Amino acid sequence: MTPRTLTKYTVLTMRTGLLIDMDGVIYRGSQLIPGAAEFIQTLRRERIPFIFLTNNSQRTRRDVCMKLQRMGIDVEERHIFTCAMATARFLAKLKPSGTAYVIGEGGLLQALHLNGYSIVDHEPDFVVVGEGRTITLDSLELAVNMILGGAKLIATNLDPNCPTKGGTRPGAGATVAYLETVTGRKAFSVGKPSPIMMRAARKELHLATSQTVMIGDTMETDILGAVQLGFRSVLTLTGSTRREDLGKYAFGPDVIVESIAELCDIGRFIDRDLPKANQDDDTVTNMADWVAANA
Ligand SMILES: O=C(CO)COP(=O)(O)O
Numbered sequence: 001m002t003p004r005t006l007t008k009y010t011v012l013t014m015r016t017g018l019l020i021d022m023d024g025v026i027y028r029g030s031q032l033i034p035g036a037a038e039f040i041q042t043l044r045r046e047r048i049p050f051i052f053l054t055n056n057s058q059r060t061r062r063d064v065c066m067k068l069q070r071m072g073i074d075v076e077e078r079h080i081f082t083c084a085m086a087t088a089r090f091l092a093k094l095k096p097s098g099t100a101y102v103i104g105e106g107g108l109l110q111a112l113h114l115n116g117y118s119i120v121d122h123e124p125d126f127v128v129v130g131e132g133r134t135i136t137l138d139s140l141e142l143a144v145n146m147i148l149g150g151a152k153l154i155a156t157n158l159d160p161n162c163p164t165k166g167g168t169r170p171g172a173g174a175t176v177a178y179l180e181t182v183t184g185r186k187a188f189s190v191g192k193p194s195p196i197m198m199r200a201a202r203k204e205l206h207l208a209t210s211q212t213v214m215i216g217d218t219m220e221t222d223i224l225g226a227v228q229l230g231f232r233s234v235l236t237l238t239g240s241t242r243r244e245d246l247g248k249y250a251f252g253p254d255v256i257v258e259s260i261a262e263l264c265d266i267g268r269f270i271d272r273d274l275p276k277a278n279q280d281d282d283t284v285t286n287m288a289d290w291v292a293a294n295a
């Protein structure tokens, strides 16, 4: 099948799938955002494909499911895609069976193990930095010397901070900036807005570019990543972005909503409010998977 025939086929079997950010869209820290549970229920009832896409590397897929379940949202592990998973898969391709020194928590450690990595405390191939509350000056000093000794610096994400119920918490980006300043080396980051994570998430749902919509609260990660990949995007104002901030950016989302509650009538939203996709943006790389998933 040539790409031209595929484009026609895409139009004929048109469906939309959603990449949904978590913090700032579904919850804010430990507080559920009103309407989020109903929104996910609707997606399940109407069989609209979706996956949660988070730059939080702290939790494993199972931990994230449990956090959601306790908030009244019932999803399976296949619905979760974290920057820890994207980072571990990326490293496993770059250097199979490698070693890492990790500044981060369970989600990152488990993802690395599942992808054939060993965690070490000297001479690692990579220093991998994610979100965490266990950082100490000793762990940073160890990391500095490993990086100066030749280990490559990898970031799960570069979010400088994250809004919480009570204010702001520091993000992995702040830790990475510390290590970059001390060592003079530049980190490579895998999480949103990196195409590595954005594209991997689209492929998890077997969607074409024109079928993919990103819903997020952060311009620098969710919306920028979507714009760069040619996905349509929806910005929610329940997280890190205020309407008056938008003038600062030279790019923007396709649609802005106050909160995810406005998307509960998702069928109507897709048909009426979401701009039509540009079919020319399509990049379907694995035909067999795509045809099977869209049959
Ligand atoms: O935790 C984060 C950055 O610290 C961001 O989380 P989300 O990507 O789910 O918004």
Ligand SMILES: [Mg+2]
Pocket (backbone or CB within 6 Å): 021, 022, 023, 024, 025, 216, 217, 218, 239
């Ligand atoms: Mg967010």
